[in-house]
Amino acid sequence: MIKWEVKKILKDKSSIISFILIVLLFLQISFVKPMLETKNEYWDEAKNKYVIDNRDKNTIANEKLNIKKDTIQSVIDSPNSDKSLISISKEKISLDNGNKYENVDFYKVFTERLDFSLSIVIMIIIIVMLVSNLYTDEVVSNVSPIILSSKEKNKALYSKLMIAILLPILVYGIYAGGTCLITYLQYGKPLNGNLQAYRIIDIAVLSKAMTINQYALSKIITNILMLLGISIVSLLISFFSDNSVKSISLSVGFIVIGKILTLFKFLPKTLILLLSIGNYIDVIIGMSKLTGIYNGTIEILSKSVDISNLCISVYGLIVVFSILGCIYSIKKALNK
Template identity: 65%
Template sequence: MLTWEIKKIIKEKTSIIALVLLAVMFLQISFIKPMLETQNEYFDESKKEYFIDKRDKEVIANEKLQNKVEQINEIIKSIPSDGQTKALSKMSNEKIKLDDGSKYENVDFYKVFSYRVDFGLSIMIMIIILVMICSNLYVDEQISNVSTIMLSSKNKNKALNSKLLIAVFLPVILYGVYILGTGIITYIQYGKPLNGSLQAYRISDIALLIKPLTINQYVINQMVTSVFMLMGISLASLLSSFISDNSVKSIGLSVGFIALGKILTMFKFLPTKILQLLGISNYVDVIMGMGKISGFYNGSINIMSKSLDLSNVCLAVYALIVVIGVLANIYCIKKVLTK
């Protein structure tokens, strides 16, 4: 039945749209890159002109690195005024012990690859593909009366469970293809990945807030966060397909789920801890790059007299959404089967 579901998706018009979107995604990612550590360009407001640093690349890179190290050392030397300053000081001290940043090493591949791993437009395209496919997995069959035939079949449980499998594995496969393609494109443009064992602050423009992680660990964190987010959206879209009676309503509910966290941040009467969590983890801000979770220190939150890292709590919430999504869809499948 899983094979039948896959064939059905391939035959639908959405598969053509998905392929076009994938092509656009890989095309745009080929041109999108951050400013490298060996580059220094900015707009000079006083002179009203764009400045391009033409010094030797090694000189520019080492200067940038030393500026980051100085910022980190400043927080180490500062007198902790609160828990957040103390936490930053502790992390900064650990980072410098692991990597004192005495000399620039080539991190071009990782700088660009990390930027592309969770690039907002790419994530949005993948979400569009997932919503198009998963929000119509069951509702289309209801509209065309295929569901009546399917539910009278002895394989009806397999047919419904295959939809859940697609909602779980499609985002993983889609994101896996994206990462593979992005890795190949970045390799062609910037050479092989080097120095992934160095500290991640070397590739970040916000070096002070990066946790004591190697570049490899940081990139893996980015991937895990993106996969959890995509899986949560995929499962929510399937759920909306089960509870809707038309495609427009199903897609609308899926979009509503994505926007829900951002909307709730406007309800200032909610408990401070909830607003704090929503402010960091809502899908809209994370997708647009305004919220940073993976590998970043966003402060702490007190839950049951325990101080927990807010970024870790956000990631746990993403994982919980996936679990709830699976259970909710299983419940809906059982309700459908008992009709």
């Protein structure tokens, strides 16, 4: 039945739009080029002109690294620093003293591209467009009564859930793989992934104590969880929608609801704090950083919990509960 669902998607007009978006996805990614550690370009307000640092690359890179290391050390030395941040800073320096710059060009670009805003938006459009219509189209075309009366109705409905789970993993997997290949062709093979992530994170003082490889992997996991949640919720919404416009609109509403709730100041401060850091919109457009960044802690049941980890855990819970919601909806449809 999964093959039948795939064939149905491929025959739909939205698959053509999706293909065009995938092509656009890879065309634009090669142009995403963050400032490398070996380069330094900035706008000089005093001189009113754009300045390009023409010094030796290693000199520039080591100067940047020293600034990062000094900033981290200042957190350790300051009596007013957050205790958790002091602990993280000490661990980073003990694991990687940052005495010498090492080539991290590949990882600097690759990790930036992994969650580039436009790329994530394009993937969300593809996923919502395809998943929102998995069941709604059958309702509109009056095919659903035929499916629900067939012997294969169980497989037919559960195959939709499998598509909603596999599609975001497949889309992001292809994107991440393609990004890795493009970055390799442009910047060479990945080197020094065992070094600390603060070497490639611009806000080094807030970076967590993790290797560059761990930082890249955590970005991939976070993005997949986010896309999975959006995909499965879109399927859940389609079970209760009677047309495609409503289904897609409600799916978009789910994506933006977290951002909207941050405007409701009467909500508990802790909830607003979590929403302001972990809402989909701010994470997608890069206004809020989750992966590898220390965003502080909150007290839950007398225990200190890292906010970034909590937000990512909520993404995981959204996936779990939306799957359970889909299973409930499927069983309800089967028992009609």
